Amino acid sequence: MPAGKALGAGLVALLVAMLLNADQLENDxxxxxxxxGRDVSLAIWEPVNDFAGALGLTAPRRVVDEALGRDVSxxxxxxxxxxxDTSFTTAPGSSPSTTVDVDGxxxxxxxxxxxxxxxxxxxxxxxxxxxxxxxxxVADPLHLWVGGDSMSQVFGESLVRMAxxxxxxxxxxxxxxxxxxxxPDYFNWTSHFADVIxxxxxEVMVVIFGANDAQGMELTTGVFQPFDDxxxxxxxxxxxxxxxxxxxxxxxxxIWVGQPIMRSAGFDAKMLRLDEIYEAEAAGRERVVYxxxxxxxxxxxxxxxxxxxxxxxxVRNMRQQDGTHLSRVGGDLxxxxxxxxxxxYVDVQTVRPEAxxxxx
Amino acid sequence: xxxxxxxxxxxxxxxxxxxxxxxxxDVPWRVAMLGASLFFYGWWxxxxxxxxxxxxxxxxxxxxxxxxxxxxxxxxxxxxxVKAAVGANLLxxxxxxxxxxxxxxxxxxxxxxxxxxxxxxxxxxxGISFFTFQAMSYVIDIHRRHIEPMSLLDVxxxxxxxxxxxxxxxxxxxxxxPQLRTHPDPRAVPTAEAFRLIFAGLFKKVxxxxxxxSEIVDEVFxxxxxxxxxxxxxxVYAYAIQIYADFSGYTDIAxxxxxxxxxxxxxxxxxxxxxxxxxxxxxxxxxxxxxWLRDYLYIPLGGNRRGTLFTYxxxxxxxxxxxxxxxxxxxxVIWGAIHGGVLAVERIVSGAWRRRVPDPILPTAVSxxxxxxxxxxxxxxxxxxxxxxxxDLATSMIGGIADWSGSSPLVTGLLVFTIGxxxxxxxxxxxxxxxxxxxFGAWSWVAQGAALGVGIxxxxxxxxxxxxxxxxxxx
Numbered sequence: 001m002p003a004g005k006a007l008g009a010g011l012v013a014l015l016v017a018m019l020l021n022a023d024q025l026e027n028d029x030x031x032x033x034x035x036x037g038r039d040v041s042l043a044i045w046e047p048v049n050d051f052a053g054a055l056g057l058t059a060p061r062r063v064v065d066e067a068l069g070r071d072v073s074x075x076x077x078x079x080x081x082x083x084x085d086t087s088f089t090t091a092p093g094s095s096p097s098t099t100v101d102v103d104g105x106x107x108x109x110x111x112x113x114x115x116x117x118x119x120x121x122x123x124x125x126x127x128x129x130x131x132x133x134x135x136x137x138v139a140d141p142l143h144l145w146v147g148g149d150s151m152s153q154v155f156g157e158s159l160v161r162m163a164x165x166x167x168x169x170x171x172x173x174x175x176x177x178x179x180x181x182x183x184p185d186y187f188n189w190t191s192h193f194a195d196v197i198x199x200x201x202x203e204v205m206v207v208i209f210g211a212n213d214a215q216g217m218e219l220t221t222g223v224f225q226p227f228d229d230x231x232x233x234x235x236x237x238x239x240x241x242x243x244x245x246x247x248x249x250x251x252x253x254x255i256w257v258g259q260p261i262m263r264s265a266g267f268d269a270k271m272l273r274l275d276e277i278y279e280a281e282a283a284g285r286e287r288v289v290y291x292x293x294x295x296x297x298x299x300x301x302x303x304x305x306x307x308x309x310x311x312x313x314x315v316r317n318m319r320q321q322d323g324t325h326l327s328r329v330g331g332d333l334x335x336x337x338x339x340x341x342x343x344x345y346v347d348v349q350t351v352r353p354e355a356x357x358x359x360x
Numbered sequence: 361x362x363x364x365x366x367x368x369x370x371x372x373x374x375x376x377x378x379x380x381x382x383x384x385x386d387v388p389w390r391v392a393m394l395g396a397s398l399f400f401y402g403w404w405x406x407x408x409x410x411x412x413x414x415x416x417x418x419x420x421x422x423x424x425x426x427x428x429x430x431x432x433x434x435x436x437x438x439x440x441x442v443k444a445a446v447g448a449n450l451l452x453x454x455x456x457x458x459x460x461x462x463x464x465x466x467x468x469x470x471x472x473x474x475x476x477x478x479x480x481x482x483x484x485x486x487g488i489s490f491f492t493f494q495a496m497s498y499v500i501d502i503h504r505r506h507i508e509p510m511s512l513l514d515v516x517x518x519x520x521x522x523x524x525x526x527x528x529x530x531x532x533x534x535x536x537x538p539q540l541r542t543h544p545d546p547r548a549v550p551t552a553e554a555f556r557l558i559f560a561g562l563f564k565k566v567x568x569x570x571x572x573x574s575e576i577v578d579e580v581f582x583x584x585x586x587x588x589x590x591x592x593x594x595x596v597y598a599y600a601i602q603i604y605a606d607f608s609g610y611t612d613i614a615x616x617x618x619x620x621x622x623x624x625x626x627x628x629x630x631x632x633x634x635x636x637x638x639x640x641x642x643x644x645x646x647x648x649x650x651x652w653l654r655d656y657l658y659i660p661l662g663g664n665r666r667g668t669l670f671t672y673x674x675x676x677x678x679x680x681x682x683x684x685x686x687x688x689x690x691x692x693v694i695w696g697a698i699h700g701g702v703l704a705v706e707r708i709v710s711g712a713w714r715r716r717v718p719d720p721i722l723p724t725a726v727s728x729x730x731x732x733x734x735x736x737x738x739x740x741x742x743x744x745x746x747x748x749x750x751x752d753l754a755t756s757m758i759g760g761i762a763d764w765s766g767s768s769p770l771v772t773g774l775l776v777f778t779i780g781x782x783x784x785x786x787x788x789x790x791x792x793x794x795x796x797x798x799x800f801g802a803w804s805w806v807a808q809g810a811a812l813g814v815g816i817x818x819x820x821x822x823x824x825x826x827x828x829x830x831x832x833x834x835x
Contacts, residue, residue, distance in 0.1 A: 001805055003380040006549040006620065009809035010373065013555075016813025021820055064821050157582040164586045173583070263481075307479040314468045317460055321483055328749045 020061055022052035031186045034216030034223045134203065134251075135347040136168040142346055145202035146338075147174035151259065152208045154326045158335035159206065166339075168348055172200065180213035181238045193245055204346065205246050206338055208257040210278070211324065214270040227273060235274075239281045247287040253345050254288040255338060260297040260330075261304045263323025268304065291341055293334060297326075311336055361403040363613045364566055364819075371400065372617065375522075379621045380546050390513045390540075397520035401486075408485040411452075412520055418448060419495040420515040426502045427509040438503055445499040449492045456488055461688030487526035489685055491519050493652055498533040500656060507534045514540055523618040527610050529628040530648040536623075544622030551808060552801030554619040556793075559815040561612030564605035566823035568782060572602040574824060576770045581747050584756040590768040592761045594775060596740050599747050601782045604632065607646070631786040633739075636731040637710075638702045641739055653682050672707070676700035691745045691754060698742040736783075 001009070018025065026049040029041035052058050136142035144163055146156040156173040163169035174196065179187040189209075196202070214226045217234055224231040246254045258275040262268035275294070282290035297318055299305035310316040310329040318330030326334060342348065361368050375396045382389040402409040422445035429438035454462075459482055467474035498515065501507045510518065510533065518536050580587050580595035587595070608629040615625045632644035642650045658678040664671040676697065683696020720727060741758075748754035800808065 001549050001551045001801075001808075003376075003546040003549050005805040006551045007373075007376060007380075009551055009555075009805040009812070010376070012806055012809025013812035013816065014369065014373075016810050017816040017820075020814070020817045024820065061817065061821060068821075154582075161583045161585055164583070173579075306481040314464070315479065316464060317479075317481070319481070323481070 018048060019052040019055075019057045021058075022049040023058040023061060025049065031183070034218060034225075138167055141168050141170045142204060142342075142348065143200065143202045144169050144171040144204040144206065144342070145174065145196060145200060146171060146206040147176070147196075148208040148257075149179050149211050150175060150177040151211045151325060152206075152257075153177070154320075154328060154331035155208070155257075155334045155338075156206075156331075158328065158331035159338055162332070162335050162339060166348060169342075172202070178212055180209050180211070181242065182213045182215055182217045182235065185218075189242065190245065193242070197246075197249070201249070203251065204253045204255065204342055206255045206257060207242075207246070208259070209242075210259045210271055210274040213274060214267075226270065232277070236277050236281065239277055243281055243285055243288045247285055250287060252287060253342070254285075255291055255341060256282050256288060257291045257334070257338065258293050260293040260326070260334075263304050263306070263319070267324070289341060289345070291338065293337070296333060296337060297330065308333075361400055363610070363617075364562055367403070371396075376620060383543055383546065383622065387513070390517050394513065394516045394520060397517070397522040397525060400522040401520065401525060404486050405483070411456075411485055411488075412491065413516075415449075415452065415491060415495055416516045416519050417512070419445065419498055419519070420510070420512045422448070422499045423502045423509045423515065426499060430503075430505070442499055442503045446496055449496045453488060453492050456482055456484055458684075458688045490528050490530060491525060493530055493649075493685075494532070495519055497530075497652065497656060501532065501534055507537055510537055510540075521618075521623075523614045523621070523623070524625060527607070527614070528646075528648060529611050529614065529625050530652050531625055532652075535626060539623050546622075549622070550619050551805070552797050554616040555808060555812045556797050556800065557612045557616030557619070559812060559819075561609040561614075561616065562816070562819045563822075564609030564612065566609075566819050568778065569602050569606040569609060570824050571778065572598040572605070572775075575772075575775055577602055577747070580770065581753065581757065582749065584748075584753060584760055587760065587770070588766040588768045589761050589764040591770045592757055594768075594771045594779070596744055596757070596761075597779050598775065600633070600736075600740050600743050601779050603743065603747075604629070605782065633736060633783055634732070634786040635735050635739075636728060637706055637735055638699060638738060639706055641735060642699070642703070649682070649685070653678050657681060672704040675703045675707070679703065686746070690751060691748060694751070694754075695742050695746040698738070698745070702738055 022045065026042070026045040029038060029045045032038040032041055049058065134142065144159075146152060146159050148156075152173070152175040156175055160171040160173050163171040176187050176189075176192075179189065181189060184190065196205075213235065216223050216225050217231055219230070219234060221230070224234065243254065243256065246252065256278050258278055259271040262271055272294075275292070279290045279292065282288045295302075297304070297308065299308070304323075306317050306319045306323070307315050308318050310318070311332050316329045317327055318333065319325065320327055339348075361371060375393075378392050378396070379389070382392050398409050398412070401412055422441055425441045426438045426445075429435070429441060459480065463477050463479055466477050467479070498507075498510075498518070502509050514537065517540065518531075518533055521531075521536070524531055575598070576591065576595045577599045580591055581599065584592055611625075611628040615628075618625050626648055628646060628648050630644040630647065632641055635641040635644055658674055661674040661677060662670050663674060677700070679696040679700030680693060681696070683692040683694070683699070686692045686695070722730070744757050745751075745754045748757060800811070803811070
């Protein structure tokens with residue numbers, strides 16, 4: 001085929017793919033970080049999608065998506081974030097199991113995609129923990145859930161493996177890459193947590209967020225960039241909301257893992273600010289424990305260091321190539337710290353105490 | 361810049377037009393292709409471009425000096441220059457790929473003395489193993505008088521050519537240089553073959569590889585202790601298919617993209633899972649690497665010319681280094697050792713068997729099935745070490761496979777079907793695929809384009825969100 005016609009065939013292929021896939025292309029554009037790139041993408045794909053939709057060309061993909069059981073709902077827009085100062089200060093409700101519809105007046109920003117019923121802080125009881133620590137045994141193991149953004153992948157895998165080695169902790173890992181608390185339109189952790197709690201009712205929840213959160217947020221009052229006053233207020237409200245949601249059941253322990261120190265100074269400064277928010281919000285809650293991971297992955301001077309002493313006593317590389325994510329030995333180190341922390345709150349009668357060391 | 365992205369699509373559209381418009385003019389075409397390739401590579405990290413540029417310059421210099429030494433009649437000097445070139449390339453690879461690994465080993469073995477060696481966090485440049493191997497073959501082939509030295513611009517285009525830059529196939533200068541000198545016919549772009557390869561590659565990568573990774577492989581390999589024997593076993597099978605789909609998918613796209621630009625790259629995979637021996641497997645798997653190792657390592661080591669024991673030593677050594685080529689970890693060494701050891705055992709056993717039992721004792725079909733089962737499972741066994749992050753995780757995988765108690769929710773019907781279908785695809789006659797391609801080639805350009813467009817959407821629909829990097833990028 002002549003090169004000119006080959007080019008024509010390629011353009012036809014792109015045109016066909018673009019029109020049949022216009023719905024998805026617009027969705028992808030919508031999920032980009034707020035800024036010029038997203039605006040340009042939307043300016044391109046919105047009219048294309050309108051045109052393809054008018055011709056019925058997006059219908060085949062929707063049919064296939066539905067057949068595959070995928071969510072094909074239209075709404076991904078953030079609908080609420082207005083009354084931040086009052087959302088989480090209302091008096092405790094009557095029962096921790098009560099659920100309410102999320103709407104713009106009573107919650108942090110939640111996408112309408114996630115308008116499933118979720119427990120809110122307004123229904124969470126004030127916790128008082130004077131009970132005897134729960135004893136985990138083989139017959140009655142402790143149910144642990146670990147999850148969050150991509151930072152929880154490697155460390156979560158280590159935690160699941162090391163928890164299994166104790167034989168008294170059953171752990172589930174549930175990480176979602178590229179997610180966080182700033183973009184519920186991308187992945188709605190609030191509604192997901194509601195599902196996790198209602199289906200599994202874990203006794204310990206270990207979460208890590210933040211690595212993807214230093215990006216713009218769209219509120220009803222506009223789009224705010226990271227660490228603007230409005231942004232900080234909204235993000236803090238979301239952290240508060242999530243902590244309340246997770247700790248609504250007073251028997252549940254929530255371990256909020258802070259972001260480790262990062263190689264990139266600029267990125268690290270952002271993570272430090274987020275860590276400060278997590279720590280401050282956890283400080284007021286008895287069943288939410290903040291784990292500061294910065295000392296764990298810093299050298300004696302408190303600076304970023306990839307090579308540190310691993311659990312086996314050898315100096316090893318704790319980080320992946322990007323200087324952000326943890327390597328396997330780094331994940332093991334953090335998981336070990338989390339297990340230690342759990343041991344302070346739960347009587348983990350390990351059947352084989354040496355198993356944890358072996359597993360690591 | 362990953363192949364299955366909008367960025368690459370736009371990049372390639374521009375490069376495609378520039379390629380065919382500029383092709384009749386040698387220098388502008390070369391400058392444009394070099395610039396495009398460096399832009400493609402710099403998309404990951406612009407600092408890597410400096411490294412690639414340095415490699416181009418140094419290897420051109422070495423190649424030129426080897427040729428000059430030959431012209432001056434000094435074979436000894438040429439040999440020295442070749443050794444320097446190989447040393448420089450291995451040093452580059454050693455620093456960027458193996459420094460951390462060897463430093464960790466040294467420090468843990470030599471205590472206080474070991475601590476004198478500084479630990480430095482080094483970012484591994486994408487595709488360094490591929491372009492370094494190509495660079496070495498360029499200088500060695502000049503020394504062997506297989507090729508003439510190329511101009512600096514040609515070496516630049518050769519080493520940086522974007523379709524194969526980051527994950528192969530490993531194209532030798534003797535295969536690339538002649539294509540640089542000829543001008544392909546712009547009226548005969550093999551679109552049917554190229555589109556078929558690109559679609560097949562996208563499907564294998566985006567749909568098959570990603571599905572298997574997310575459905576079972578990642579979870580089971582990273583936390584084997586919490587899974588049942590059937591899940592462990594099927595995770596191993598799934599990984600065998602995943603890495604094949606991922607790597608052969610990439611090379612299919614690379615070969616297809618190169619075809620659209622008028623270049624024909626060597627085949628890199630030939631239905632490897634239909635092999636009836638490990639020797640055959642290595643004739644079908646990552647063929648450009650196995651041929652490279654044969655020609656530049658196994659044969660220079662002596663090959664099979666210095667007796668039986670030396671042959672076994674050379675086989676094992678070649679595969680050990682082949683394993684280490686993939687990554688700086690003991691698991692890759694073990695993977696290479698398994699393949700090298702089995703290759704040696706196959707030679708011993710098949711030779712002795714043929715002498716003692718000249719006539720087959722089993723029907724051909726039965727022996728074929730048994731040999732296939734043996735080969736596939738040896739390959740799968742070795743993959744456990746290749747994929748597992750640590751030796752302990754690999755042994756946990758192996759130890760747990762025998763335990764068939766407990767449920768196996770990850771072993772679904774769709775998973776078993778996917779693995780089975782991919783294995784069955786290895787036995788599809790190439791003539792059948794060729795016939796389909798000829799049929800497709802008879803379609804008009806509009807119909808071909810529309811079919812490719814529908815195919816792209818199909819891949820997008822069936823694939824999960826986001827595209828994971830290709831497995832072989834890390835090598």
